[in-house]
Amino acid sequence: MIHEDMICPFCGCLCDDLVIETEGTEVVRVDNACTLGSHKLMNAGKHRLKAPIMRDSGRWRDATYEEAIEYTAGILLDADRPLLYGWSSTQGEAQGAGVSMAELLGGVIDSTTSVCHGPSILAIQEVGHPGCTLGQVKNRADLIVYWGCNPTEAHPRHMSRYTTYADGYFLENAFRDRKLIIVDVRKTETGSIADEFIQVKPGGDYAVLSALRAIVRGREDVVPPTVAGVTKEQLLRVAALCKEAKFGALFFGVGLTMSPGKYKNVRNAIELVDELNRYTKFTLTPLRGHYNVYGSNEVFTWMTGYPYAVDFSRQIAFYNPGETTAVDILARKECDAALIVASDPGAHFPKKCLEHLTDIPTVLIDPMHTMTTPLVRCQIPTAVTGMDAAGTAYRMDGVPIHVKKFLDLGYPSDTEIITKIFEKVTEVRHP
Numbered sequence: 001m002i003h004e005d006m007i008c009p010f011c012g013c014l015c016d017d018l019v020i021e022t023e024g025t026e027v028v029r030v031d032n033a034c035t036l037g038s039h040k041l042m043n044a045g046k047h048r049l050k051a052p053i054m055r056d057s058g059r060w061r062d063a064t065y066e067e068a069i070e071y072t073a074g075i076l077l078d079a080d081r082p083l084l085y086g087w088s089s090t091q092g093e094a095q096g097a098g099v100s101m102a103e104l105l106g107g108v109i110d111s112t113t114s115v116c117h118g119p120s121i122l123a124i125q126e127v128g129h130p131g132c133t134l135g136q137v138k139n140r141a142d143l144i145v146y147w148g149c150n151p152t153e154a155h156p157r158h159m160s161r162y163t164t165y166a167d168g169y170f171l172e173n174a175f176r177d178r179k180l181i182i183v184d185v186r187k188t189e190t191g192s193i194a195d196e197f198i199q200v201k202p203g204g205d206y207a208v209l210s211a212l213r214a215i216v217r218g219r220e221d222v223v224p225p226t227v228a229g230v231t232k233e234q235l236l237r238v239a240a241l242c243k244e245a246k247f248g249a250l251f252f253g254v255g256l257t258m259s260p261g262k263y264k265n266v267r268n269a270i271e272l273v274d275e276l277n278r279y280t281k282f283t284l285t286p287l288r289g290h291y292n293v294y295g296s297n298e299v300f301t302w303m304t305g306y307p308y309a310v311d312f313s314r315q316i317a318f319y320n321p322g323e324t325t326a327v328d329i330l331a332r333k334e335c336d337a338a339l340i341v342a343s344d345p346g347a348h349f350p351k352k353c354l355e356h357l358t359d360i361p362t363v364l365i366d367p368m369h370t371m372t373t374p375l376v377r378c379q380i381p382t383a384v385t386g387m388d389a390a391g392t393a394y395r396m397d398g399v400p401i402h403v404k405k406f407l408d409l410g411y412p413s414d415t416e417i418i419t420k421i422f423e424k425v426t427e428v429r430h431p
């Protein structure tokens with residue numbers, strides 16, 4: 001059977017033009033997706049856990065969904081301050097149920113934002129977000145800047161769908177005329193196709209952004225001959241390219257958010273874009289990784305007022321990144337149970353955090369065995385959104401997209417499992 005206009009549930013591009021062929025319950029062909037999306041869709045049906053698993057005297061055993069749900073509700077109810085973490089590779093509907101449950105439990109809910117684009121959000125909260133949709137970029141932008149990211153490998157269709165290789169409705173010869181500037185600490189594959197490649201010394205992004213702001217403002221006299229390894233000559237050239245563009249779009253990744261300067265780097269980038277808007281139209285968009293990490297920020301914000309790291313232990317929503325973020329809470333051993341949903345902290349968190357996760361009762365909701373599995377006491381397999389579950393996801397530019405289902409493998413969705421746990425918790429807290 002052929003399924004057209006399917007959505008890829010891998011990265012924040014949420015490509016919506018996939019053609020998927022299935023035979024029975026197997027995916028046999030995926031057209032239009034990049035290697036990352038194609039690999040996920042071709043393999044996500046093959047390596048699933050068959051049923052929930054629980055630890056019993058140090059060994060794994062199969063469990064029923066009812067038993068696993070009962071156990072999860074029990075550990076969350078017994079905890080003084082449970083941590084509900086992850087939420088980036090699941091549906092908006094599951095994220096909403098998670099927020100309601102965290103509030104009822106007096107726990108902390110955090111998404112993977114806190115270890116990727118959290119600093120971008122802090123900067124946006126301070127100085128605003130001069131953003132636009134990817135459609136606007138595709139159809140209007142004649143200058144693209146990628147700063148601290150490598151879309152060729154991390155978002156492989158970003159350039160072909162929205163920027164360098166895409167047609168533009170309002171551009172006569174987009175493919176040939178659109179200029180590309182890459183800023184990075186090393187020359188990646190993306191850097192090798194740039195009109196201007198700016199190689200910044202590690203930790204030098206803030207200084208380079210400041211120099212560009214000064215030049216755009218007309219104060220090139222304060223810029224020294226080199227800034228963080230970049231010559232003044234190149235900075236003058238790049239500033240001129242930006243000012244001459246009719247529509248510029250700056251995309252940035254964790255190379256900017258997680259390098260020295262962190263949220264101040266992003267704030268400086270936003271202020272450079274602000275400065276450029278005195279001359280032309282310029283926008284800025286974070287390149288978001290997990291396909292619905294943006295959705296977690298949207299859902300958390302419209303339900304609590306805060307985009308991630310929301311702590312309900314004071315009976316009201318409280319937000320203080322650095323204090324209420326998952327890594328900090330785990331490192332300080334400030335939670336006494338954890339529910340991990342659709343993320344893999346076992347692959348990314350510091351050792352100290354993982355040690356605490358293994359010391360407390362932790363449940364993982366994830367379709368497959370991951371690096372987090374060995375750390376938990378129970379794992380509940382669910383359907384993969386975009387494959388055997390439908391739901392809402394937000395693209396990296398904040399556009400909500402209905403992610404469709406094209407298979408039925410008999411697994412419950414994340415939303416169904418979280419809702420059932422929430423109902424059990426509610427029965428006890430509000431009988």
Ligand code: SF4
Binds near residue numbers: 032
């Ligand atoms: Fe999927 Fe991202 Fe590749 Fe598009 S660019 S096909 S969303 S992994």
